[in-house]
Amino acid sequence: MAKKSKTAFVCNECGADYSKWAGQCGACGAWNSLSEVRLGPAHTDSRSANFTDAQAGYAGAAGQGRVQKLSEIDLSELPRIPTNASELDRVLGGGLVPGSVVLIGGHPGAGKSTVLLQTLCHLSQTLPALYVTGEESLQQVAMRAKRLGLPADHLQMLSETNVEQICLTAGEVKPKVMVVDSIQVMHMAEVQSAPGSVAQVRESAAYLTRYAKQTGTALILVGHVTKDGSLAGPKVLEHIIDCSIMLEGTHDSRFRTLRAHKNRFGAVNELGVFAMTEQGLKEVSNPSAIFLQRADEIAAGSVVTTIWEGTRPLLVELQALVDDSSLGNPRRVAVGLDQNRLNMLLAVLHRHGGVLVGDQDVFINVVGGVKVMETSADLTLLVSVVSSFRNRPLARDMVVFGEVGLAGEIRPVPSGQERLREAAKHGFRKAIVPAGNRLKNDIDGMEVIAVKTLAEALNAIEMS
Structure with missing residues (x-):
């Protein structure tokens, strides 16, 4: 029956x-x-329900199923698998962890499939790797690899969308690293819904994750994003996986940024930078240099700041444009910064800086498509607004950073000395910083102006 x-x-x-x-x-x-x-009825095929025979002897994240004391747990880390891409390794926390599941998302055309194909082609030279494509044919992937000049003699390919069949095939091939492109087109026969639906994405991801944990395979899933930039599919998908990273970049820019939103094996505030070229995505080892490609003549409203991304400082240019508004409600537009924080800082500028821009349109942009997630750019934003409002360009070799409080005080930011050293390395000779970030040891050739309040910072700009 x-x-x-x-x-x-x-x-x-x-x-x-x-x-x-x-x-x-x-x-x-x-x-x-x-x-x-x-x-449908529960699947009882032992070949797909139990993957322990695929790679016997792995004692990874799946555990041994017995109770242990916290002090008795082995703290020896699993050896990471370097991807041969330093920027990708930086975001992952040092490389791929055996048995981990990484979800990489991004808008169409961002370069998700390109960067993964490059990574697996190089990894396949030293260890078994499997690339599963569900959206493209094998011929399309081969044509891309040939166009990019990638070594394609060892990478194993599979065109399949059925999750059970993928795991059975992987159990025979026994790859150390496997890519599934993409999770939205995968399906399971026992789930009676269309691929890409909430149930299919959830069950397919759970099935693949169980396979990765039990066999010690480093699994990378490709995910689509919605119109608002969030990952498509159920929210539980982000809880299932170990690491979630986003590849961001616009079609009119050749640079791509890779940022982790969740990482169980490393920091989540690291930033990787790539450049899209004819040979695929190339790493950018010195991001500050590309984000500081400024014009020969500096316009009013252009100021350089130093932000902290993970374990390194990054120099970016912040531009402001203040213009007379023809509307009853002046516009406030922030690209790369928080819109609400812009409104708050403009109120602080009026109250404690004596500069009123309530009848002006204010536009803020972070050059290069970088998103500033920290508060160290507060003082830079206000300085750029005042520079544009008064139509007075600042010195080309000046860098500004600091957090601005509601009382008009300038608060210190973490790693202030490292930020100043990075600025000095790129030729900056003057800096306006919080008093709490005053240097213990002077940097040769750099004048550091320490300020405590917003009024002091504006006076320092007038004197410069």
């Missing part, structure tokens, strides 16, 4: 499931987002 299939109701927004339909999802609060999903 055939087994009766189970029925569940899954939220299309967050992936939460329920035994019966409801008008509102209790997890995320979305209305009319529950859809019916029919699940």
Whole structure:
């Protein structure tokens, strides 16, 4: 007698499931987002349900299934697998960890498949690697590898979208690193819904993750993004995987930035920079140099700041444009910075700096498409606004950084000395910094002006 299939109701927004339909999802609060999903009988094929025979002897993240005291756990780290791309290794925390699952997302055309194909072609020269493509044909991938001049004699390819078949094939090939491109086109036969649906993405990711944990395979999943830039699919997908990284970049820019949003094996604030060339994505070892390609004549509103990305400082140019507004409600536009923080800092500028731009349109842009996630650019933003408002260019060799408080005080930022040394290395000779970041040892050829309040910083600009 055939087994009766189970029925569940899954939220299309967050992936939460329920035994019966409801008008509102209790997890995320979305209305009319529950859809019916029919699940087939449980899959009992031992070949796909248990992967321990594929690579016997691995004692990784899956554990041994027994209780241990915290002090008895072996602290010896698993050897990482270097990807031969220093910028990618930096974001991953030093390389791929056996048994880990990495999800890389990005807009179409950002270069996700390109950077992974480059990585696997080089890794396949020293260890077994498998590239699973579900969106492109094998001929398309081979044509890209030939165009980029990649070594293609050892990389194993598979064109498949069925998750169970992928794991069975991988169990025979036994790769150390496997790429699945992409998770949105993968499907399982027992899940009665279309590929890309919440149920399919969730179950396929869970099945592949279980395979990676039990066999010690470093698994990389490619994910699509929605219109607002977030990863498509259920939110539970980000909880299943170990590392989530985003490849960002616009079509009109040749530079791409790689940033981790979640990493169980390293820091999440590292930034990798790549340049798109005819030979694929090339690493940028000195990002400050590319973001400081300034014009010969510096215009008003252009100021350089030093931000901290992971374990290294990064010099970026911040531009401001202040112009008379023809609207009753002046515009405030920030690209690369937080819009709400811009409004707050303009209020501080009026209250404690005596500069009123309430009737002016204010536009802020971070050159190069970099997103500033920290508060060290507060003082730089206000200095650039004042420079543009008064139409007075600042010195070309000046760097400014510091956090601005609501009382008009200039607060210190972490790693101030390292920021100044990076600026001095690139030829900057003057710096306006918080008093708390005053140098203990002077840097040859650099004048450091330490300020405590916003008024002092504006006076220092007037004197420069």
